[in-house]
Amino acid sequence: MVSDLFPMTARQAQTTRRGKVLVGPVDLRLDGGGVAMVIGPNGAGKTTLLHLLHGTARLTSGTIEWACPLEAARNQQSFVFQRPVMLRRTVLENIAYPLRIRGHQRADAYEQARDWADRVGLGAMIDRSALVLSGGEQQKLAIARALITRPRLVFLDEPCASLDGAATREIEQVLQDTREAGTALVMSTHDMGQARRLADRVVFLLHGRVHEEAAANTFFEAPVTTQAAAFLRGDIVE
Amino acid sequence: MGDLWSGLLQAFWLVITFDPELVEIAGRSLRITLTALVIASLIALPLAALLAVRRFRWRRTVIALMNALMGLPPVVVGLVVYVLLSRSGPFGVMGLLFTPTAMIIAQVIIIVPLIASIAHQSLRELWTEYHDLLISINVTQGQKIRTLLWDARRALLTATLAGFGRAIGEVGAIMIVGGNIDHATRVLTTAIALETGRGDFALALGLGFVLIALAVTVNLAIHWLGRTEREGRW
Numbered sequence A: 001m002v003s004d005l006f007p008m009t010a011r012q013a014q015t016t017r018r019g020k021v022l023v024g025p026v027d028l029r030l031d032g033g034g035v036a037m038v039i040g041p042n043g044a045g046k047t048t049l050l051h052l053l054h055g056t057a058r059l060t061s062g063t064i065e066w067a068c069p070l071e072a073a074r075n076q077q078s079f080v081f082q083r084p085v086m087l088r089r090t091v092l093e094n095i096a097y098p099l100r101i102r103g104h105q106r107a108d109a110y111e112q113a114r115d116w117a118d119r120v121g122l123g124a125m126i127d128r129s130a131l132v133l134s135g136g137e138q139q140k141l142a143i144a145r146a147l148i149t150r151p152r153l154v155f156l157d158e159p160c161a162s163l164d165g166a167a168t169r170e171i172e173q174v175l176q177d178t179r180e181a182g183t184a185l186v187m188s189t190h191d192m193g194q195a196r197r198l199a200d201r202v203v204f205l206l207h208g209r210v211h212e213e214a215a216a217n218t219f220f221e222a223p224v225t226t227q228a229a230a231f232l233r234g235d236i237v238e
Numbered sequence B: 001m002g003d004l005w006s007g008l009l010q011a012f013w014l015v016i017t018f019d020p021e022l023v024e025i026a027g028r029s030l031r032i033t034l035t036a037l038v039i040a041s042l043i044a045l046p047l048a049a050l051l052a053v054r055r056f057r058w059r060r061t062v063i064a065l066m067n068a069l070m071g072l073p074p075v076v077v078g079l080v081v082y083v084l085l086s087r088s089g090p091f092g093v094m095g096l097l098f099t100p101t102a103m104i105i106a107q108v109i110i111i112v113p114l115i116a117s118i119a120h121q122s123l124r125e126l127w128t129e130y131h132d133l134l135i136s137i138n139v140t141q142g143q144k145i146r147t148l149l150w151d152a153r154r155a156l157l158t159a160t161l162a163g164f165g166r167a168i169g170e171v172g173a174i175m176i177v178g179g180n181i182d183h184a185t186r187v188l189t190t191a192i193a194l195e196t197g198r199g200d201f202a203l204a205l206g207l208g209f210v211l212i213a214l215a216v217t218v219n220l221a222i223h224w225l226g227r228t229e230r231e232g233r234w
Ligand SMILES: Nc1ncnc2c1ncn2[C@@H]1O[C@H](COP(=O)(O)OP(=O)(O)O)[C@@H](O)[C@H]1O
Pocket: A017, A022, A040, A041, A042, A043, A044, A045, A046, A047, A048, A049
């Protein structure tokens, strides 16, 4: 696929709802590749920022520009929600869905879906209803469904929140593989351990704004702002 | 009690002998109602889906209207259709009054709001569930609607069954626009009304039991179809 998605540049991007600023103004640049980890306390705006960048939250002011037209940019991205959305279909049909939407023949879509089900460890349950899967399995399904269109960029909103250790480890492995395959990831997390394990860059969000942004090593070893340092210590940051 | 018993006996007799008149009347009932059901579903289901996914100016008004129309007295529907189709009415030239077509029109008007309301309820629920994913995948309006209709098919089946039940048991409207003409527009419900009026309770009851059997059979058949489909998939 053409790699004309990056860089993405957000300038003074902001979203408000009923007069209240949820996120912004934010200036941010994504160059592609690696894992950009969005961290920050509850309500800081992590979810909203991800949606804003993906284009599923309304930009009320400022701009977000990709290196290609918006429609083409959207087709090279996908989103994994904190609470995975399960279509009332089988696992296989769920994973194949984005390809079917893009007009792939059923046989082709299902064959690729089978392959992705194997990769995320759902190969044995492709004919089951997605609704009966466990939380971890549902999240793996959501990730396979997000990857099947071979996006250049995947947003993941706290993909391992409320999962146990084993499921978290499996999902992190899938994400590492994805990253190594050259797909850029922008994810949010609550779990500082996960941030340390996966992040290449860190975006520390506070009150809807980017409070500090740095390479992961730098951020974790020498945070600049007192709030970031406090957050890393596990203090309550307001 | 004696009436009930002889009604049962007579119904049984009418059925096992394939009484030609009964077969004719029951067949007409089924044909008219199923035709109305298909037409009504083709209108109501896409309408319900559209109302669930699309924000337009008159959306709330349409939904309120639909819910209000659900409680429309069938007799009034019959009256309005009668006036519209009568020789002096705007559609009089078509000569549809006292034909099965007129009865189908009345039934469609009666069950569209019912089917659409029930369908809208479940489609809206499904849409809140699916919203984020479908928006993220960037589906077209048509794909959105098709996905919802397909994934909610079981609930939609229930909605159409409710429509079927309402239509097959309807008597007031189709009596007015159909006229209960022998060999032309007489159906089970209007025949029952007629026989009751004549005092032939046994025959009326017999027809009533056939009506119930028909409704139950169609319900079971559709549910059974739904179930085999489900077991095949899930
Ligand atoms: N639908 C909404 N309507 C109004 N406010 C919202 C809505 N969703 C989120 N918010 C507010 O926006 C802010 C950011 O929320 P969110 O992006 O969910 O933060 P995080 O993901 O970091 O916990 C919070 O103050 C939250 O209360």
